[in-house]
Amino acid sequence: MKEFRPLSDQGTDSDYLIFTYENEENGWTVKATLNAATEEFFIRTDIGMLEFALVEFITEDFAIFRRNVESRLPALIRDYYVERQNNFSVLLLNKGITTVAWDDILPEQYKGLQRTVSPNDAVRIINGSYMILAYYDRQTRSGLSLMYNILRDDFFAERRIHNFPNLVHDFDSSDVRVLHDSLKKRLVPVLNAIVADMAEPE
Template structure:
């Protein structure tokens, strides 16, 4: 990180009363005051829950010269678009007015938060989804179709099988802008994409999962073990 960026962040956050007064725990998330540099990112603070495998990190991104909030759910990380700003004062205001509510939403599933487009797909009522095993090929079912999780760019995670010890997972997403289902793996937290699960309809996805889910999980596990 450039000295000028470091100096800017440290000047703007000097004697930052808001961070100093943050509660040590909110909705099951524990606070870490960081103030540390990681590559081109200056991390300010984080609320995290090891039990829930979820966190939210406030930081400054040197590349875009913006303050941001990064959310991690399982192994999936994304920026909350509504927090992105080049102004420290605006960022603080957004945190003051929205962070606690966001953490509450992150801590539990509420069907009322699900939009009408996803509801119309009947994913939460999907019988196949309700029969998915809680453990499969050494992966745990972290997110099930009955409780989809919205991330970014119009996408929801509807299936997430994860081995947290290996930082390896397989996800099925639904994207409402493309009206399409697709799959993505992470092997030691590195994305690995194929197009086997691309589907337009839930019935089509179900057939592909019946045929390819177990072989794909076996492949992912084998490749993760080879890297070790």
């Protein structure tokens, strides 16, 4: 946990960091911040390929923020980012994503990209989606993420090169079997392209 301190944004203090929890195994963080301009308190999650605010914690009232953090954040961290199966929805389970033998086609690491999310251990993100696969290089902030949106019932992917996002359409589908075949055929070529682009100057 880190103590209260300012986060500089181009020479100005845009946010104050109140505290941080970090998962040492995969580098994920959950942090509390105060925005200097809006005077709002936030809880922000960074899972490498994606950083986002948890909207249910946003407030201008510190007493409310503290109460919500104390009463809700520990269980949220446990269920969202540690024991993630606790947070699997019925729609995700019914899709069959967590029952496939994915390890047969998904390497744990590939040319410096580490697998930080696996389909059998998906993580709930935002907008009705789960991140079901991610390969990430923390040093260059580059990698590939694959999501499943339970509201649209579709799979979609994004790549980041030095944190700049672009959609990847190689794995677009709504069928788990089609997704499996696409990953088997196209994962390595897509990762090779990402690694090649990572080597280019920013």
